[in-house]
Amino acid sequence: MKRFGATKDAWIFRTAKPERDDIKRQGQWEMKHFFHSGRELVLSQYEIATDFQTLPPDDAPICFERAVIGLGSQCSQVYCENNIPVEIYQGFRDEIADYYWQTPQVWQKHLSDSRESIRGKEKENNNPNLQEKPNSPLKCLDGARYYNFEGTGSGNPAEDGEKMTRIGQRFPEALDMNYTFKTDLSENGPGTNRTGKSRKLVVGIVQREESRRLLNDQDLVKELVEAGFRVKWMSFDHGCGLAETAYLLRDVNVLVSPHGNAIGTSIFMPTNNPVPTLISIDNSQYQESWFKFTSTALGQRFISSTCGPTSYVDKATEERCPYYRDYSGGQRLLRQLPIILGLPESMVKTDAEKNAMTEWKRDRRDDYLRTYVRWSRDAQELAAKEFEMLIGREVPRSLIQKYGEDAWTFLNYFWKDIPRYVDVPRLTKFIGSLQEDSEREESVDLRNGSSPYRQFIEYVRNGEACGENDCQDKLQRNVAGAESAFGQHSINNVELWGLPTTESKALRPELVEVRHWKIDV
Template identity: 30%
Template sequence: MNVLGLPEGHDIVLNYKNVRTALQTTPPFNPICFSRAVVGTGNRCSLPYCERKIPNEDYDAFIGDIKKMEIQPEDPCLNSVREYHSGSKANIKFAILNRKQSRHITNIPDVIEAMLKEFKDVSIKLINYDEGCNIRSTAQLVEDIDVFISPHGNGLGSGLFMKKGSTVISIDSRWYSEDWFYWPMKALDVRILYYDCNNPSCQEFDEQLLMKLASDLTEEQKKEIMTQEITSVDRLLVEQYRKDSKRRIDIERFIVFLKDNLSFLLQN
């Protein structure tokens, strides 16, 4: 009798080492015949744990299909882009994505000003995906970009539509970083770099987000989250806050980071 109301039957586990309970089992060795069945493609992705890798030709076919889609001239996403230049040429093309809500970079205008002052003959597109961007307009915005800069998150996936050999830079918040996008970018021949700054100069206190996640935190707990990497506060709550919180870029350090990792800037 199913006292707990759990689903009947067993979960199929592919590796016998992962069978932990009586409700799990490995697949049978003998073939099973069905008169009618739905056959999927299996677990395919570009991450280490996937059963099957997505071949480059599948990526290329998908990108090609997206670029065949018609672009609407009144597209709000394309019309929201602001562009900045240093010099009369644009030998190196940057794009910076900034989000309005979570993971907002608070000092982007100062970052752009410093980059234009430091590097000659570059162009910088300031992109805002909150303005109704769809997959086609995203592909259009980044297809000729050399370096794409974005807060950590789905925006980094724009690298899918960038030319091979280009660079994506993830702007992480203090004490939070993850390498999920490394593997898809590697499969696409797009280089990804992580700008992880653990100094207070890269940190913003996002009280609105913190209150949304946990309104009962004491002032001492809030201070602990801001000043200590390891805290006594619930770990998952702290990780979610640090992942989604506003952030700053330490401009002086970031310029050095660009020079150290993008040698072509010095040759420009």
């Protein structure tokens, strides 16, 4: 391995970006500072952007004994849904923290080196305006907004960057004395400091600018700020390096994000009290099991929250969760997918008939049908009506019956990527309940010397660890199972990775039946 320039006793491997990924990501800057020796493997010549990258050797196989694999700086769903021992995640996270922000001076040096590297690339491209470049790994830091870290409560505007005493600290909470729990129980009760104020949780909100955009994220920010929570608003769409992603998540207790790869950043959330919570903002007609294996392996609570037609519980909910007709997204999918609207029944083929065609014959037929719709006024009027039905609030069963698999393919992509609302009052109330839980957890810790591990087991036992019906198998394997990936094990002894500890063996016998989350959010 050393002969081929391995990096820190292992290869780094980058696959090509997905075909439908239109975002210009950070690319070659992502890991260059952390892995300052060795090489990163890429599969195509056109992906080699720096001397840090190389094609695989053609005269020797490359084997991966263990790894954390992901898109950009996040853990990929396909990889992380495997039974990965928690030590791999912990070791990866801790090594990054030690390297980048063991002290504020180390972090400032990393930022200085990054900016110098970016300026060099900009100079090569004859474009000195760094703020306009979309693929800088520092964009997420520059664009992050902070609320309530300096002040507290209603009327506190967004702060300019991060609180100075917290910059570059691996454990910033230890320095945030105005919001730190007391180390003993007092007459003020658990979770209070000398002024009687509770330290509020840090809530991270991830926004996406294209698909799955949160339509009312600023309303959520306002409600949380007025409730006194510390809020960190983030976007990874214009570039965020590995170090920068881990840095932003290092103190986030509750992560709110549209379902997608950004939820994988939870591996960088703190593992101390309180137990971390992930809230996936899903579309009411489409949900996925993103990273539930990872979250349960790491001892993180996971819940899906929807705000749409299938989640209306009363008139007030319907008013604050209106259905959003995504015309631009629907039109974009029509250009990308094979469905052709506006056809009379006589011109529509069944799925079996289309599948029996050769690819060449089907392409020729599609070209003919598109030409027909383009030149027929009746077809255009019918296509407009069908498009309204296709992107409408109700499931378009008549179009599914007419167009078959093509309609289902469109709907799956459309429902997955449609912008969505957050049910702000319900979500704020739920995060308030997490605040109460964290104060109770702290009280138990102070009295009994408990740990986040034991507290997470209690959540599993009470059916409060994972919020979807498909969580049972994940919790059974990762927490209750004999080969659980969850627990506090030995980082140094690889042979013990993924094996249950004495503590976990004592706690697991009671987990005969694992239930999903019962909390209504």
